[in-house]
Amino acid sequence: MDMNQYLEVFIEESKENIQAINDQLLHLEKDPSDLKIVDEIFRAAHTLKGMSATMGYSDLADLTHRLENVLDAVRNGKILVDSNMLDVVFASVEDLEAITLDIANGGAGKRDVQQVVRQLERIENGEKMEGTNDKNDQKHDQVVSDVSNHSIFKELDEFEITVLKESIEQGFETFQLHIKLREDCLLKAARVYMVFEVLEQVGEVMKSQPSVEDLESENFSNDFYVLVVTKESSEDVKKRILKVSEIENMEIEPFSVQSYVNRQWEEQEAAKAEVAATVEKSDEQQIDKKQATPSQKAVNKTIRVNIERLDILMNLFEELVIDKGRLEQISQESNNNELKETVERMSRVSGNLQNIILTMRMVPIDQVFNRFPRMVRQLTRDLGKQVDLKIEGADTELDRTVIDEIGDPLVHLIRNALDHGIETPEERKRKGKSEEGSLTLKAYHSGNHVFVEIEDDGNGINKEKVMNKAITNGVLTKEQAQNLEDSQIYELIMTSGFSTADKISDVSGRGVGLDVVKNKIESLGGSITIESTEGKGSMFSIQLPLTLSIISVMLVEIEEDIYAIPLSSIIETAIVKKSDIMHAHNKEVIDFRGKVVPLVHLKKIFEISSVQTEEELYSIVIVRKGNKMAGLVVDSFIGQQEIVLKSLGNYLTNVFAISGASILGNGKVALIIDSNALIK
Amino acid sequence: MKTETQDLKVIVFQLRNEEYGVPVEYVGSIERLQAITRVPGTAKFVKGVINLRGVVTPIIDLRERFGLEEADYNESTRIIIVTINDKEVGIVVDGANDVIDVPQDAIEPPPEVIGSVDVDYIRGVAKLDKRLLILLNIDKVLTKEELKEINKVERS
Numbered sequence: 001m002d003m004n005q006y007l008e009v010f011i012e013e014s015k016e017n018i019q020a021i022n023d024q025l026l027h028l029e030k031d032p033s034d035l036k037i038v039d040e041i042f043r044a045a046h047t048l049k050g051m052s053a054t055m056g057y058s059d060l061a062d063l064t065h066r067l068e069n070v071l072d073a074v075r076n077g078k079i080l081v082d083s084n085m086l087d088v089v090f091a092s093v094e095d096l097e098a099i100t101l102d103i104a105n106g107g108a109g110k111r112d113v114q115q116v117v118r119q120l121e122r123i124e125n126g127e128k129m130e131g132t133n134d135k136n137d138q139k140h141d142q143v144v145s146d147v148s149n150h151s152i153f154k155e156l157d158e159f160e161i162t163v164l165k166e167s168i169e170q171g172f173e174t175f176q177l178h179i180k181l182r183e184d185c186l187l188k189a190a191r192v193y194m195v196f197e198v199l200e201q202v203g204e205v206m207k208s209q210p211s212v213e214d215l216e217s218e219n220f221s222n223d224f225y226v227l228v229v230t231k232e233s234s235e236d237v238k239k240r241i242l243k244v245s246e247i248e249n250m251e252i253e254p255f256s257v258q259s260y261v262n263r264q265w266e267e268q269e270a271a272k273a274e275v276a277a278t279v280e281k282s283d284e285q286q287i288d289k290k291q292a293t294p295s296q297k298a299v300n301k302t303i304r305v306n307i308e309r310l311d312i313l314m315n316l317f318e319e320l321v322i323d324k325g326r327l328e329q330i331s332q333e334s335n336n337n338e339l340k341e342t343v344e345r346m347s348r349v350s351g352n353l354q355n356i357i358l359t360m361r362m363v364p365i366d367q368v369f370n371r372f373p374r375m376v377r378q379l380t381r382d383l384g385k386q387v388d389l390k391i392e393g394a395d396t397e398l399d400r401t402v403i404d405e406i407g408d409p410l411v412h413l414i415r416n417a418l419d420h421g422i423e424t425p426e427e428r429k430r431k432g433k434s435e436e437g438s439l440t441l442k443a444y445h446s447g448n449h450v451f452v453e454i455e456d457d458g459n460g461i462n463k464e465k466v467m468n469k470a471i472t473n474g475v476l477t478k479e480q481a482q483n484l485e486d487s488q489i490y491e492l493i494m495t496s497g498f499s500t501a502d503k504i505s506d507v508s509g510r511g512v513g514l515d516v517v518k519n520k521i522e523s524l525g526g527s528i529t530i531e532s533t534e535g536k537g538s539m540f541s542i543q544l545p546l547t548l549s550i551i552s553v554m555l556v557e558i559e560e561d562i563y564a565i566p567l568s569s570i571i572e573t574a575i576v577k578k579s580d581i582m583h584a585h586n587k588e589v590i591d592f593r594g595k596v597v598p599l600v601h602l603k604k605i606f607e608i609s610s611v612q613t614e615e616e617l618y619s620i621v622i623v624r625k626g627n628k629m630a631g632l633v634v635d636s637f638i639g640q641q642e643i644v645l646k647s648l649g650n651y652l653t654n655v656f657a658i659s660g661a662s663i664l665g666n667g668k669v670a671l672i673i674d675s676n677a678l679i680k
Numbered sequence: 681m682k683t684e685t686q687d688l689k690v691i692v693f694q695l696r697n698e699e700y701g702v703p704v705e706y707v708g709s710i711e712r713l714q715a716i717t718r719v720p721g722t723a724k725f726v727k728g729v730i731n732l733r734g735v736v737t738p739i740i741d742l743r744e745r746f747g748l749e750e751a752d753y754n755e756s757t758r759i760i761i762v763t764i765n766d767k768e769v770g771i772v773v774d775g776a777n778d779v780i781d782v783p784q785d786a787i788e789p790p791p792e793v794i795g796s797v798d799v800d801y802i803r804g805v806a807k808l809d810k811r812l813l814i815l816l817n818i819d820k821v822l823t824k825e826e827l828k829e830i831n832k833v834e835r836s
Contacts, residue, residue: 606721648738
């Protein structure tokens with residue numbers, strides 16, 4: 001059997017299982033006596049073991065096997081849960097994660113796990129618990145199959161009944177199939193798919209029990225029921241089905257719609273009660289699979305769509321936005337009212353469409369947050385601190401592209417908060433705080449932005465120290481330091497080569513962290529601000545755009561070319577008389593609302609023409625990067641527009657001060673100016 | 681049949697008075713000249729970018745890339761869109777109007793005479809009847825590394 005086609009499924013499910021193990025381990029740490037949690041971890045580990053063994057990843061299977069043994073011992077009360085034991089288990093999960101990642105990256109899934117395996121063995125220590133595993137699992141399966149037995153096609157809706165009746169009139173027969181997969185069948189969803197494919201060849205699948213969604217996500221034990229309409233004889237159908245491998249058994253019996261309808265009346269009351277029970281039970285099952293979704297009902301109204309398809313959809317829509325821009329332009333020029341109305345309507349519709357498409361690409365930030373609890377746990381142990389991590393708003397949604405990029409900066413900030421922010425328990429006690437520090441990770445929507453806040457109740461930022469450091473580093477002079485506002489002082493710690501930590505530790509303090517964080521966030525079109533009270537704690541607040549693909553810009557003209565400047569970095573536009581321009585150290589500056597702002601001639605920077613503008617009035621776009629400002633001199637302003645961000649392709653990378661391109665309504669390409677690159 | 685399988689299908693294009701060929705599998709399309717948006721701060725032979733049916737595509741001028749004298753674009757000027765290692769690039773040539781099969785055995789290595797510098801973007805020369813076709817390693821044309829060498833290239 002070719003395994004490659006299942007690889008993707010395998011990787012996805014492994015990740016899910018590992019994540020589940022991780023989450024549950026953290027729960028277990030808080031409540032070591034809860035054996036239900038151990039059960040859940042055990043189940044996830046067991047699935048992982050089975051899958052990896054079939055896929056031929058022996059290291060993965062081996063490691064999970066050890067893990068399972070330990071967990072089993074815990075379950076049977078032979079081992080007590082303590083932090084040392086959890087450390088080893090966490091370490092092994094880390095290895096599992098690394099192996100999975102390796103496989104996902106096309107590796108062979110090999111990794112030296114000897115050490116961890118030995119540690120696990122030591123914990124397990126003479127208390128072999130093998131053999132009980134299987135029994136337990138069988139018991140579990142038994143329960144589940146009971147559930148399915150009770151509820152075969154109790155809920156045919158009217159539409160289905162009509163279709164069934166009609167097909168009988170046309171000479172079709174209806175069969176109810178009970179298909180049982182072999183115990184050791186691992187990629188059950190794949191088998192189900194094959195069975196369905198066979199059935200589609202001979203007829204039509206009306207309904208299945210459990211539902212197709214559940215079957216697809218392997219949310220069932222080893223057997224399932226299908227209702228089929230076909231012209232073939234029952235024998236033929238059976239023969240075809242049995243050709244699919246790993247099927248243990250199947251029963252086929254005719255299904256009579258008429259008697260079903262008759263029976264339904266009588267059974268309705270009884271059925272109701274039973275269905276309710278079933279729903280409850282299958283709910284439990286769901287929780288096992290994907291914990292933390294207790295409100296989820298058995299039927300999930302979602303479909304899985306390949307991300308690539310969404311990207312294509314997005315691209316197509318972007319084309320549409322471009323054409324819409326063109327149409328708007330045309331309708332403006334012509335005086336046709338009907339055209340104008342139609343275009344306006346279309347704009348509204350496409351605006352709605354844009355919202356829907358963008359939300360389709362949204363993923364909860366939980367994908368990033370979910371790895372932090374373990375990281376925090378590990379770090380606090382390494383640093384000898386006690387920290388309670390609170391996560392709020394993990395379901396806040398962000399565009400996939402942003403999610404992919406935001407992980408590393410957050411890791412930096414959290415490490416920073418743990419290392420520099422929160423004090424050691426002794427110190428906290430001395431200061432009259434509770435020994436356990438708190439770190440809050442919070443995400444929420446506000447307008448067109450998403451905010452992510454990292455707040456600790458630690459030491460806060462020592463302004464004096466920051467200023468002194470800045471002065472010794474030559475970042476600013478004593479005189480300058482006098483006039484700084486608090487926020488400006490805090491911002492200093494995000495300049496490169498800056499670290500106020502007294503000691504350089506493994507975790508942070510080398511002064512490479514925060515400036516990287518700042519740059520990354522700014523490159524995403526976001527910003528970061530710091531609030532802090534000395535001795536009380538600090539808060540880093542990150543503001544991120546909801547999406548990166550469609551942005552609002554100001555179009556400007558420079559000679560023949562049109563350039564776009566993102567609105568997010570523009571403060572305002574101004575027209576300045578040439579006589580108002582001052583010179584400071586041979587640089588042109590203007591007085592903008594009491595501040596000295598240097599001018600940047602885009603013509604010079606972009607080598608458009610060497611001739612200085614001789615006009616009396618300068619059109620200036622004031623842009624900012626943090627607290628710094630600059631005035632970009634352009635020929636004229638065109639206006640504000642929503643544009644679709646496109647890359648310059650793989651060939652032209654790292655073009656100075658250009659962050660991308662966009663296609664205008666007239667089909668021409670306009671370059672997008674990266675104003676951050678123009679301000680030092 | 682046997683010879684056919686060894687044939688190399690190439691798109692023929694003109695540059696100055698010479699004919700060049702690129703294997704057809706690299707070529708996405710051949711476009712007429714359209715408005716090019718200049719991109720500042722790039723190599724001189726990078727003319728800018730165009731809107732190729734919604735995709736922003738960089739354009740390089742092959743004459744300048746090869747160090748030939750510049751020529752004004754005219755009616756016969758074409759942009760050949762080539763794709764190599766997920767880089768999609770348009771190259772400006774004087775004209776492109778032919779697809780021919782070149783038998784493998786007609787391809788000779790680039791001539792090595794004194795005064796010519798080995799340039800790895802030339803894959804070989806094919807002699808077909810009275811035509812001489814210079815076959816290009818198109819991926820090498822796109823790399824910027826041996827920019828310095830270009831100036832030394834003799835006009836073969």
